[in-house]
Amino acid sequence: MKNYFILFAFLILLIKTSTYYSQTKKPVIVSAKPKLVVGIVVDQMRNDCIYRYWNRYGNGGFKRLVNGGYYFKNAHYNYIPTYTGPGHCSIYTGAIPRTHGIIANEFFIREAGVNVYCCEDTSVRTIGSSSKNGLMSPRRQLSSTIGDELKMSSNQKAKVFAVALKDRSSILPAGHAANAAFWFDDSTGNFISSSWYLKALPEWLNNFNAKHNVKTYLEKGWSTLYPIESYSNSIADENRYEVSPNKKEKAIFPYDYKLQLEKSKYSIIKATPYGNTLTKDIAIACLKNEQLGKDGETDLFSISFSSPDIVAHSYGPRSIEVEDIYLRLDKDIEELLNELDKEVGKNNYTVFLTADHGGADVPNHLTDHKIPAGYLKDSKLTKKIKTYFEHTYCDTLLFTYVTNEQVYLNNKRIEEEKLNLDEIEKKLADFLITVHGIAEAYPSKVLKNEAFDKNDYRALLQNGFNHKLSGNVCFIYNPAWMDYTEKGTTHGAGYNYDTHVPIIFYGNGIKKGGSFNYITITQIAPTICELLKINQPNSTIAEPLNNFFK
Structure with a gap:
């Protein structure tokens, strides 16, 4: 009988305690997945x-x-x-x-x-x-x-x-x-x-x-x-x-x-x-x-x-x-x-923070500290490419435009002149490598058809190469080189x-x-x-x- 009484008293105490905490301490409700x-x-x-x-x-x-x-x-x-x-x-x-x-x-x-x-x-x-x-x-x-x-x-x-x-x-x-x-x-x-x-x-x-x-x-x-x-x-x-x-x-x-x-x-x-x-x-x-x-x-x-x-x-x-x-x-x-x-509640939201790209140091700042860097303007490169086509094909109209480290050719004119597009692209890539400030250059055929290791720069070029929208030849500057003004900086x-x-x-x-x-x-x-x-x-x-x- 004594044991029943002790058990009964314990249950009463437990109920009162739980009632007290339920009234004085509101539970934090955390969503199973973020709101x-x-x-x-x-x-x-x-x-x-x-x-x-x-x-x-x-x-x-x-x-x-x-x-x-x-x-x-x-x-x-x-x-x-x-x-x-x-x-x-x-x-x-x-x-x-x-x-x-x-x-x-x-x-x-x-x-x-x-x-x-x-x-x-x-x-x-x-x-x-x-x-x-x-x-x-x-x-x-x-x-x-x-x-x-x-x-x-x-x-x-x-x-x-x-x-x-x-x-x-x-x-x-x-x-x-x-x-x-x-x-x-x-x-x-x-x-x-x-x-x-x-x-x-x-x-x-x-x-x-x-x-x-x-x-x-x-x-x-x-x-x-x-x-x-x-x-x-x-x-x-x-x-x-x-x-x-x-x-x-x-x-x-x-x-x-x-x-x-x-x-x-x-x-x-x-x-x-x-x-x-x-x-x-x-x-x-x-x-x-x-x-x-x-x-x-x-x-x-x-x-x-x-x-x-x-x-x-x-x-x-x-x-x-x-x-x-x-x-x-x-x-x-x-x-x-x-x-x-305040608005959503702690632990009820998920944040991710990142950036859309990084950014280069100012090349002139680097060269002042004897670190290799430099500038190659698209306007200067365009003149060099036009001169190349004039000397090689006697036709500057085969070339169209330079932008985003890509060279666009006039595919329609090349076809009309019955020239070999793959050959022109390859020769142009070989020429671009001779330009001071350019490290690598690849014709579209390479980027369309070949496979590279994920950490190879060619793989990076390939991942950014859209078959319909991108140029005929893609090139890469030397490290810390860029097409930009000589004050400030850019990326890409x-x-x-x-x-x-x-x-x-x-x-x-x-x-x-x-x-x-x-x-x-x-x-x-x-x-x-x-x-x-x-x-x-x-x-x-x-x-x-x-x-x-x-």
Whole structure:
């Protein structure tokens, strides 16, 4: 009898205790799979930007992602050319330019004899402005994206949005079936879209645009976030390697934008850290107003920070300007993550962060330190090629155009003259190798028909070679050589400085850790799709990343 009494008393105590905890401590509900996937792309972020500024970053931005997520430290682009359009497209399709069709930002259409922009589309209308900056769509993107597959798998119930300053950095990640992609309109300083996605801007975006934050930010000017003497990771502020986008006599701090504001030249904000802050602002507004991650379907949100690329183009990757923009971006990312915590809930979202390409050091800076580098302008190369055809075939019209490290020939004329196209391509490739600054050159037959090891530069060329769109001969510069002005820098090569980028996964379903294993940018899309248990984009051939899911 005594034992029954003790058991009864224990049960009463257990019930009271459980009742107390159920009333005083609310359980944290974690979604089995993420309610929201956020893709963050930092334009022209080399992997060493994580290391170089690590001691200056706060704990809530890049460090939060690295320390709390899984950091792939040896991630690379697996094709040439490494540009913004192909980069964003490959991240979200898991495909290479050979199949997704975005072979460059601009590329030559042989039949029309003109250069076309990767997102231009005159069949659509600008939404939100009277400018032509909204005549854009993903029409030339041949592959489906993560967002497209998410839409199809959810029977269109999932929401897919994208924001960026650059149109291609918003449109190509959003894909074909997205709810909307928004980008910056240089002529008005507002964010706009295209009739491909919408009939009118949502009310929240009209309200956002009405604040005209671009003017407020530019009125501040740009001084360094911290005392300028503390920027020891960078070269001296005054040097001969930089050019200022706002036409100052010297590219040195501080920067003033009164002249641009007087002339309503709002595009200058892209060349300042405020371009990132403005992108963060619209991202948070979109997150809240579109209620992303708030229903039973997983949503996708693509955010691309374009300003680091534009600043690096002007000042080079070793500049104080680039260091300052990353220190400020770190704070923008921290604010974005905090808003995701509040709006979606910690552990209910998954983030991946990467870059669309890296960037080269300024060649003149390298040569001043006895490191080989140089310049070869397309205009100079064009003259050499015309002279070659004049001397070899007495016909310069056999040659058409040079762009994106590719030479286009006049196939129709070659056929009319009953010449051997394969022979002409091979001889031209042999000639190009004699040009100072060019390391390798290959005729299209080689890139179409031969197979190479994945780490061979020829494989990178081949992965970027589209049989219908690419040129007759592709060439590779020597390391650290480029077609660019002698101040500032660019990208596009297959060398480490252009291919090596960070890939960090963070949040729901992701372990903490890191890896030095070689991976490729095309593995992001199939990995995210496996995390969401949906079909991979239709031209993905890359393997999903493994062993870092929880």
